[in-house]
Amino acid sequence: xxxxxxxxxxxxxxxxxxxxxxxxxxxxxxxxxxxxxxxxxxxxxxxxxxxxxxxxxxxxxxxxxxxxxxxxxxxxxxxxxxxxxxxxxxxxxxxxxxxxxxxxxxxxxxxxxxxxxxxxxxxxxxxxxxxxxxxxxxxxxxxxxxxxxxxxxxxxxxxxxxxxxxxxxxxxxxxxxxxxxxxxxxxxxxxxxxxxxxxxxxxxxxxxxxxxxxxxxxxxxxxxxxxxxxxxxxxxxxxxxxxxxxxxxxxxxxxxxxxxxxxxxxxxxxxxxxxxxxxxx
Amino acid sequence: xxxxxxxxxxxxxxxxxxxxxxxxxxxxxxxxxxxxxxxxxxxxxxxxxxxxxxxxxxxxxxxxxxxxxxxxxxxxxxxxxxxxxxxxxxxxxxxxxxxxxxxxxxxxxxxxxxxxxxxxxxxxxxxxxxxxxxxxxxxxxxxxxxxxxxxxxxxxxxxxxxxxxxxxxxxxxxxxxxxxxxxxxxxxxxxxxxxxxxxxxxxxxxxxxxxxxxxxxxxxxxxxxxxxxxxxxxxxxxxxxxxxxxxxxxxxxxxxxxxxxxxxxxxxxxxxxxxxxxxxxxxxxxxxxxxxxxxxxxxxxxxxxxxxxxxxxxxxxxxxxxxxxxxxxxxxxxxxxxxxxxxxxxxxxxxxxxxxxxxxxxxxxxxxxxxxxxxxxxxxxxxxxxxxxxxx
Numbered sequence: 001x002x003x004x005x006x007x008x009x010x011x012x013x014x015x016x017x018x019x020x021x022x023x024x025x026x027x028x029x030x031x032x033x034x035x036x037x038x039x040x041x042x043x044x045x046x047x048x049x050x051x052x053x054x055x056x057x058x059x060x061x062x063x064x065x066x067x068x069x070x071x072x073x074x075x076x077x078x079x080x081x082x083x084x085x086x087x088x089x090x091x092x093x094x095x096x097x098x099x100x101x102x103x104x105x106x107x108x109x110x111x112x113x114x115x116x117x118x119x120x121x122x123x124x125x126x127x128x129x130x131x132x133x134x135x136x137x138x139x140x141x142x143x144x145x146x147x148x149x150x151x152x153x154x155x156x157x158x159x160x161x162x163x164x165x166x167x168x169x170x171x172x173x174x175x176x177x178x179x180x181x182x183x184x185x186x187x188x189x190x191x192x193x194x195x196x197x198x199x200x201x202x203x204x205x206x207x208x209x210x211x212x213x214x215x216x217x218x219x220x221x222x223x224x225x226x227x228x229x230x231x232x233x234x235x236x237x238x239x240x241x242x243x244x245x246x247x248x249x250x251x252x253x254x255x256x257x258x259x260x261x262x263x264x265x266x267x268x269x270x271x272x273x274x275x276x277x278x279x280x281x
Numbered sequence: 282x283x284x285x286x287x288x289x290x291x292x293x294x295x296x297x298x299x300x301x302x303x304x305x306x307x308x309x310x311x312x313x314x315x316x317x318x319x320x321x322x323x324x325x326x327x328x329x330x331x332x333x334x335x336x337x338x339x340x341x342x343x344x345x346x347x348x349x350x351x352x353x354x355x356x357x358x359x360x361x362x363x364x365x366x367x368x369x370x371x372x373x374x375x376x377x378x379x380x381x382x383x384x385x386x387x388x389x390x391x392x393x394x395x396x397x398x399x400x401x402x403x404x405x406x407x408x409x410x411x412x413x414x415x416x417x418x419x420x421x422x423x424x425x426x427x428x429x430x431x432x433x434x435x436x437x438x439x440x441x442x443x444x445x446x447x448x449x450x451x452x453x454x455x456x457x458x459x460x461x462x463x464x465x466x467x468x469x470x471x472x473x474x475x476x477x478x479x480x481x482x483x484x485x486x487x488x489x490x491x492x493x494x495x496x497x498x499x500x501x502x503x504x505x506x507x508x509x510x511x512x513x514x515x516x517x518x519x520x521x522x523x524x525x526x527x528x529x530x531x532x533x534x535x536x537x538x539x540x541x542x543x544x545x546x547x548x549x550x551x552x553x554x555x556x557x558x559x560x561x562x563x564x565x566x567x568x569x570x571x572x573x574x575x576x577x578x579x580x581x582x583x584x585x586x587x588x589x590x591x592x593x594x595x596x597x598x599x600x601x602x603x604x605x606x607x608x609x610x611x612x613x614x615x616x617x618x619x620x621x622x623x624x625x626x627x628x629x630x631x632x633x634x635x636x637x638x639x640x641x642x643x644x645x646x647x648x649x650x651x652x653x654x655x656x657x658x659x660x661x662x663x664x665x666x667x668x669x670x671x672x673x
Contacts, residue, residue: 180334181367183354185381185432199371 025259031252040246050249054257063257066234069148070216073155074163077212078205080156081163086197088164089171100168103161111158115225118154119145122226146228154222162211170204206273210266217262234258283311283468284345284358284435286331291340293326293492300326301337302492308470308485310345313462315471315479318489319515324472327489328438331470332361344435360429361438364445366421368413374424375400375409381432399427402461418446419454426461436468444475455482476516480504488512509645513562514653520568520609521651522561522640526553534580534637537561541606545582547640560646565610567639570600571632572625580637584609588629590657600625601657602633609633610656 032050034042053059088099106114121128122144132138144150178200182192198205220235227236234254241251286308293301300323308314316324329335331342333354342349349357360381368377378399382392400406403423413421422442429437442458443451459482462469473479479486480500488495488503488511496508507513510521524539526549535549537559547561569575575583586604600611611633625631 175365175367177363177365177367178369180332180354181361181363181369182380182384184332184359184361185428186355186384187380188355191384196369196371200369202371 028252029256029259031248032256034249034252036247036249040248042248047249050253051256053250054253059254059257062232062234062237062254063261065148065231066217066258067261069151069155069233070213070219072152073159073216074209074212076152076156077160077163078167078208080160081167081208082198082201082205085164085167085171088168089174090176096172103164107161112221112225114158115154115221118150118157119226122150122153143228145226146231148227148231150226150228151219151223151231151233154226155216155219158219158222159212159216162215163208166204166207166211167201170201170207174200203273206269210269213265214262217258234261283466285310285343286314286436286468286470287343287346288327289341289343291327291330291337291342293323293330293335293337295326299323299492301330303340304489304492304494305340306487306494306497308468310468311466312484313459313469313471313482315473315483315486316489317473317476317479317486317516320474322489323492324474324489325440328361328440328470328472331357331436332359332438333357358435359438360432360434361440362422362425362429362442364441366413366425368421368425368428370413373410373412374405374416377413377424378428378431380428385432395431399431402430402464403427419450422446422454423457426458430461430465434467436470437465439469439471441472441474443478444473451478458482480516488515490515506641507562507643510560510562510643510647510650511645511653513641513643514650518565518610518612518655520563520565520607521646521654522563522607523646524559524561526555526557526559528555531579535559539607542604543584545584545640546580546637547642548638549642551642551644553642560643561640562643563609563635563640565599565612566597566614568609568611568633568635570602570611570613570625571634572623572629574632575634578634581634582637582640583632583634585630585632588625588627588631591625591627592657599655600631602631604633608656610654 031042033046033048035045035047035049037043088096091099120126123129124143124145126144129138129144132144133140138144174197178196179189179192182196183189187195218235219233220239223231223233224236224239227233232240234257238251238254238258241247241254245251288304288306291301291304292299302323304327316327318324326335330337331344331349333349333352336350344358369380372380375396378396379392382395387395397406400409403426405420405423405427408416408420408424413424416424426437426439426442439458443454446454455478458469462482471479471483480503483500485497485499486503487497490511496503496512503512503516507516513519513521522537522539522542522545524537524542524545526535527538527544528536529549530536530546533549534546535553535555537545537547539545545561547559553559574585575581577583584604586602586609588600589603589608590601592599597612597614600613602609602611
């Protein structure tokens, strides 16, 4: 009886996932095994041609660029979010609310608008370039826009809030008596941070990494708007294959690759996380 | 050998709150010293100032003559056992205990040996590889004691270490703590709000009230000769009687005049002269109660009253006897099986008596302390009295 009840309750979400995620994903992946037609549709019959294109040099470069851009974005976001979440958790409650609000407010405006705003900020005539030029830190010819660095900056900016939220919620539950206990036992503040705070926060750090990594890997607007011709990522290349090249099988093959690139670290991280939690909770 | 602690005029304020007000006392080296007080009296602040987590606004704290004020917490020769255990959740019991030694960069073989010694001291060899979440409250507390002791501190600070546990376990751990103290022989500074805990294990107790030291002394000194009404009421239970010396009787005894109460005799060790105000404290267990009039005795106060309330507590029974305008608490132990004797009941006319030496004159008195004394509510008593009258 209880089982039936449970099944009944989980059915809507399960059904939703099945019909609107699992089936569409399967359809997309199935297209990878079709052959493209010049008109943008697919020819009858199956083929591995599109899958084979994934092993061409161009695709591998694309995949590698996506991996390292996302990796660095995750690393930088988490490295900023850890001290910041600690600072927030140690602040008085009213200040915590204000800081949280300051992080949330930008999310209320349109994502696309914010990315176009970065285009203005990083523009060759923009004020950041002006300042850097004034102090002689860069050459006039150094580009700030339309390259990997621009993508990196905007990705960190965009996905950083997803890292701070899980870290802040874990840090605010952290028992700061542990700091006193460690210092009482002779540890310095820095030692305590590395030997007590970080290990205890490790599950939250993994969650935060996933929260940044997943949207970053699928980034499509950011490389499209601030990236240059030499800095495509998987996300915007898929869009191009669909919209410009009208080659659905190749787009699907790239989607399959992107899914795998996200799945593997996601599964590894969640495995690691659950074993960590079982270890001491 | 063991280190002494000296508090020299230590004061600390948190905004409008005074946590420590010119506190001065000395803890003898090697003793089990308790700081006892109700919650919010500032006792934890005193401990945190020794540990270095709070700094005094004025005054100094010395350990073995060394001024601590310039030392950060991680360089002080003390270790703390925290009330909430504060064990590191990501480390096993063994690694928790080894933490301090690893920080001190001791030799790994030495660390292993010391940790094993500690594990056997707290009898937790079987649980060495468990994580704190897998331990019971008592085991966690033992582990946190071991984690502190393994560093061989000059002083062990214990911040209400067993207050989160249930009664039977508290009693057991308290005795263990006493054994550990005998074993390691260092100075223990123990913070508690529980007077029975403090009385049971301490060599000396400092009673703290609203940031001020009320009295420092051995347990029996505090109990038998409390200086203030607060100490008298906080440690154990008592009856307060306020009056004036009416005349000096034989030797060092004085006759007291108390409003709405018969004259009583008491030992006047404070050398008060006739007319002076007296606050007398008489412990309930020093008063005897009987249905028959006891034989006369020179130095005995013998008064007649009505039993107003009876609370049976197993090993003893507590009676509240109304005499004039006062209610006197009396406890009687049952050395014989209760049913063998005619029990004293509600409304019985009884005689109570106590020796003149058993009333103790307090130096300081505050009417607020009367609230600390165990007593049944006046109001309920009144209502029941009225009902009784109607029946009669």
